[in-house]
Amino acid sequence: MLGLAALLGFETFGRLAALWGAALVAGTVLSLGGPVILLRLLTDGKGMRGRDVCKIAFVYPGLLALVFYGVANTFAPTWSWGAILGAGFAANTLGCLASVMRALGNVQGSMALRDAGPQIALGLAGILGQSASADMIAASAAMTMSVFALCGIVWVCRHKNFPGVLASVWRPYWSTSLWASSVLGMVVAQIDLIVGGAVISAEQLGVYAVLRRVANLVALPVTVATWVSALPISAAHGAGDAKALARASAQSSQIAMLPGVLFFAAGLLAIPLLTFALPEYANQGIGLTFGILLCGALVQVVFAASFGVANLCGAARYAMIARFGMVVLYLLWIAWWGPELTVTTNALGYIGALTLGGVGLWHVIWRQLGVDTSAFVLLNLRRRTWKTS
Numbered sequence: 001m002l003g004l005a006a007l008l009g010f011e012t013f014g015r016l017a018a019l020w021g022a023a024l025v026a027g028t029v030l031s032l033g034g035p036v037i038l039l040r041l042l043t044d045g046k047g048m049r050g051r052d053v054c055k056i057a058f059v060y061p062g063l064l065a066l067v068f069y070g071v072a073n074t075f076a077p078t079w080s081w082g083a084i085l086g087a088g089f090a091a092n093t094l095g096c097l098a099s100v101m102r103a104l105g106n107v108q109g110s111m112a113l114r115d116a117g118p119q120i121a122l123g124l125a126g127i128l129g130q131s132a133s134a135d136m137i138a139a140s141a142a143m144t145m146s147v148f149a150l151c152g153i154v155w156v157c158r159h160k161n162f163p164g165v166l167a168s169v170w171r172p173y174w175s176t177s178l179w180a181s182s183v184l185g186m187v188v189a190q191i192d193l194i195v196g197g198a199v200i201s202a203e204q205l206g207v208y209a210v211l212r213r214v215a216n217l218v219a220l221p222v223t224v225a226t227w228v229s230a231l232p233i234s235a236a237h238g239a240g241d242a243k244a245l246a247r248a249s250a251q252s253s254q255i256a257m258l259p260g261v262l263f264f265a266a267g268l269l270a271i272p273l274l275t276f277a278l279p280e281y282a283n284q285g286i287g288l289t290f291g292i293l294l295c296g297a298l299v300q301v302v303f304a305a306s307f308g309v310a311n312l313c314g315a316a317r318y319a320m321i322a323r324f325g326m327v328v329l330y331l332l333w334i335a336w337w338g339p340e341l342t343v344t345t346n347a348l349g350y351i352g353a354l355t356l357g358g359v360g361l362w363h364v365i366w367r368q369l370g371v372d373t374s375a376f377v378l379l380n381l382r383r384r385t386w387k388t389s
Contacts, residue, residue, distance in 0.1 A: 001119070001213040004126045010206030016134040017209040018197040019080065020087070020122065021190030023138055027088030027095075028186035030061040030068070033179030035095035035114075036311050040178075042103035043231045044238035047167035056173065057096035065089045080135035087138045090145035091118045097152035102230060103165045104156070111227050113152055121145045177316040184323035185307070188357075191327060192350040195334055199341045207278065208343045211286065215293035218263040219300040225255035226308040233305075237313040245313065246371050252305035253375045260301030267294045285344045292344070296351030303358045305373040310365060318364045326357035 005013040034056040041048045065085045072081045098114035118141070125140035132140075156162055192212070197205045229252035236244035271287045278286060310319035333349030334341060362374050 001123075002210060004123060005206060005210045007126060007130060010203045010210075012134060012206075014197065014202035014204075014206035014209060016126070016137055017193050017205065019084065019134045019138050021193040023084045023087035023142075024091060024118075025088070025183070025186050025190050025194070026068075026084050027090075027092040028183045030064050030085070030089055031092040031095065031179070031182060032056070032060055032064070033175055033182050034061065034092065035099045036178050036182055036316075037173050037175060038096055038099035039102060039230055040234055040312050041171060041173055042100060042165045043234040045235065046171065046238070047165045048171050048173060049168070050166050052170065052173060053100065053166075057093060057100075061089055061092055080138070083135040083138040083142065086142035087118075087145070090121075090142045090149065093149045094118065094145055094152065097149060097156060100156050100162075100165075101152065102227065104159050104161050107228055109155075111224065113148065114227075115223060117148045118145060121148065175316060177320050178311060181307075181311060181316045181320040181323060184320060184327060188323050188326050188330075188354065191330055192346055195331070196341065196346040196350075199334065199339060200343060200346065204284075204343050207284075207286065208289070208346065211290045212293055212347075215267060215290060215297050218260055218267060218294055218297035220263070221256040221259040222300050222304045225252040225304050228252070228255060229305070230308060230312060233309060234312045242370065245309070245369075246377075249305040249309050249371050249373050250377050252308060253373070253378055256301050256304035257375045257378065260298065260304075264294055264298045264301075285342070289344045289347045292347045292351050296347075296354055299351075299355045299358060302375045303362050303373060304375065306358060306361045306365060309369070309371060309373050310361060313369060315365060315369060318361055318368070322357040322361035322364075325360065326353040329353035329356060 001017075004016070008016065037056060038048075038053065042053075065088070069081050069085050072079065072085075094117045095114050098110040101110035101113065121141040121144035122137070124144055125137045129137050129140055193205065193209060196208070200208070229248050232248040232251070233245060236242075236248050267290070271290055274286050274290060307319050307322075310316055330349055330353040333353065334346075337345055337349070362372075365371055365373050
C-alpha cells in the first residue's frame with residue numbers, strides 16, 4: 001500500500017483506498033458469513049458436506065453478486081459496481097478457501113492466501129496499470145485474485161486429508177449473527193476510509209490511508225494469533241472443555257502481545273521522521289494522527305482473542321453488537337463534526353469507537369463465558385507460575 005501511494009500519488013491512491021474498502025465490505029456482505037462458518041464447522045471435529053462447502057464458498061455469493069449488480073446498477077449507475085462486486089466476490093472466495101486450508105492444518109499457506117492474496121493482487125494491478133483509473137485497478141485485482149483462487153481450489157481438492165473434514169450428512173450452518181458480525185467487522189475496518197473520505201479531500205484521505213496502513217502493522221500479530229488459535233479454540237468449545245478454551249485464548253494473547261508491543265515502540269520512534277518524509281503535511285498534525293492510530297492498534301492487541309472466541313464459541317451475537325456499537329459511535333462522531341472533520345479528528349473518533357467496543361466485548365465474554373480474552377490474563381499466568389516455582 002505504501003508503494004501504491006508513492007506510485008499513484010495521494011489523490012489517486014485516496015480514490016483507490018475508498019473503492020477498495022467498498023469492495024471488501026461488499027465481499028463480506030456477499031459471503032453470508034461463509035469464511036467464519038466454514039472455519040467453525042470444519043474444525044469442530046464433525047465436518048460438513050462437500051456440496052455445502054461449494055454452495056457457501058461459490059454458489060450463493062455468486063448469485064447474490066449478480067442480483068446486487070442488477071439492482072445497484074439501476075439505482076446508482078455511475079458507481080463502479082462491476083469492479084466493487086467483482087473484487088469483493090474474489091476476496092471472499094480467497095477467504096473461504098483459506099478457511100478450508102486452515103481446517104486441513106495449513107496455517108501459513110491459508111493465512112497467506114487470505115491476507116496477502118488480495119494485497120498482492122492489488123499491488124500487481126497498480127504496478128501494471130499506473131495510468132489506469134481506480135476502478136480499472138480494482139477490476140484487474142479481481143482477475144488476479146481469481147487466478148489465486150483457482151490455485152487454492154486445486155490444492156484443496158488434491159490434499160490427502162480433505163475427505164477427512166467432510167461429512168456425509170447435512171448440518172445446519174446458517175448463522176445470522178455470524179454473518180452480521182462479519183459484515184460489521186469489515187464495515188468497521190473500512191468505515192473511516194469510506195465515510196471519512198466523503199468529507200475530507202482525496203489527497204488528505206490518501207495520507208490518512210497510508211498512516212493507518214503503517215499503524216495497522218501493530219495489530220498484524222492479532223491476525224496471526226487469531227488464525228493460529230482458531231482450531232484449538234473451536235475444538236475446545238466443541239468438546240465443552242472450559243480449561244482448554246481458557247488456555248487457547250491465553251495462547252492467542254501471548255502470540256500477539258510481544259510483537260505488537262515491539263511494533264508499537266518502533267512506531268512511536270518513527271513519529272519524528274514523518275515531518276522529514278512528508279514535510280508538506282507537517283503542519284496538519286500527521287504526527288498526532290499517527291500516534292492516535294498506533295494507540296488504537298495497541299488496544300486491538302490487548303484484546304486480541306475477544307472476537308475469535310466470540311465467533312467460534314456460539315457468542316457471535318455479542319461480537320455483532322460490539323461492532324454495531326463501534327459503527328454507531330463513529331457515525332455519531334462524524335455527524336457531530338460535519339464538514340469541519342479533519343484527518344486527526346477522524347482518527348480520534350475511529351479509534352475511540354474501536355476501543356469502547358473492544359472493551360465492552362471483553363467484559364461481556366468474561367461475564368458470559370468465564371474467559372478472560374485480554375492480554376491481562378498473561379500477568380495472572382506469570383504470577384501463578386512464579387508462586388508455583
